[in-house]
Amino acid sequence: MNFEPAAQRIDVVSVVDAPIEQVWAAVTSATGINAELRPYLRMTVPRGLRGRAVGDIAPGTNLGRGFFLLFGVLPMDFSRMTLAEIDAGHRFREESTMMSIREWTHERTLRSIGDRTEVIDAVTFVPRAPMGLIPGWSGMLRAGLAFLFRHRHRRLQETFGA
Template sequence: MKRTWTFTQTSEIPAPMAAVWDRVVSPEGINDELRPWMTMSVPRGAEGITIDSLEIGPPIGRAWLRLFGVLPYDFDRLSIAEVEPGRYFREESTMISMRRWTHQRRLEPIDDGRTGVTDTITFSPRLGMVLAGPLLHRVLPALFRHRHRRLAAHFANDG
């Protein structure tokens, strides 16, 4: 049975790279992308952080995932493994449901001041969740398509 899954989502965002980067590394931007389906808390003691201001490597704590922004259902033991400020980050985390969660986000400039955003997700459900892998491999790409639509809409409405 397959235990590790990967997918990629790429979109063009109608904004310059610096503005997109500032949005995608902030807790406010991350939660806006996830709404209304879910939100993610900031770990205790990490208020005011952004992904590019975190120390590389050690976990920063538990970021609770909340269904509809209210009901906690999982947590992300969040670690940033790599950052190229303004261009790229790689999150390597574990969750209650995942023994491995890797989220890579890359930004690239496109003509006319637009930005290409590519997310690559690799995940391995914990043993009790392995049978959920095929379902998660359908649900999680849908969530990331939603995130990209929300990100694009933020800048389309901003203009």
Template sequence: MIALRFESELAAAPDTVWRRVTSVEGIADEMTPLLRMTFPRGMRTLPGDVVPGQRLCRSWLLLLRVLPIDRSDLALVELEPGRRFLERSPMLSMAFWQHERIVAPSARGTRVVDNLTFRSRLLPRVLARASVALLFRHRHARLRRRFGTG
């Protein structure tokens, strides 16, 4: 099992950040241009009320926004609206995938923390770790660019 943590301080109110990071538009913005995650037509945000562990949707991950490289059955196992979600989603490439995102007030505005725990089915450990780290460093850089760092 691999565990990674990423943290950013943002110059925006927590509710503003939460709305963005749980919207389909915000997720797309964080990942672009490396990946695109598909969502069902009409889905604009992650729902505020979920059945823990129930699949919200099936999503394709598209490398450089066009090449399908993975599939995820997006599921939230815990949700604290406005503050935290815990995603545990079966994926083709991962024997285990868990992503916790915490959005919390800080002295400068908001702290966003991503805790990831995963085990790759396909890639050697070092490549899986490097790939996920690259994506989440990119996502946090996009968040800092959008909201500033205070």
């Protein structure tokens, strides 16, 4: 009998009215990441990302720990982040562990569509036991994360236009 929670996946795709270079600069900076998360969350900047953008970091770099603050003030989780892969200007893959999530992979891909940019987020995660063993917990976590990533895409569309 397997007592480990199952992996979950979330995919969100949207198009924004800005060139890929402009979108890349925003989505790979700490300021841009927090602009996407607001007002629900704020992430403290991990040591390895301070003063840098994702595109400036070598693949395989452990960025350190970032804390997620509910409504910008209430600590609710933390993430130990590693930038696993990067195709500067187009794609990155982050792999992390969190207090609530045993395995987390977030891949963001940008695709140029003329003067517009398609933003593709693929998130795979495995809830950490024992919370993941509570009936309904994995579904609630998945629903909350799906809401958050749809929110992030809405924020990008507000920033750049849709």
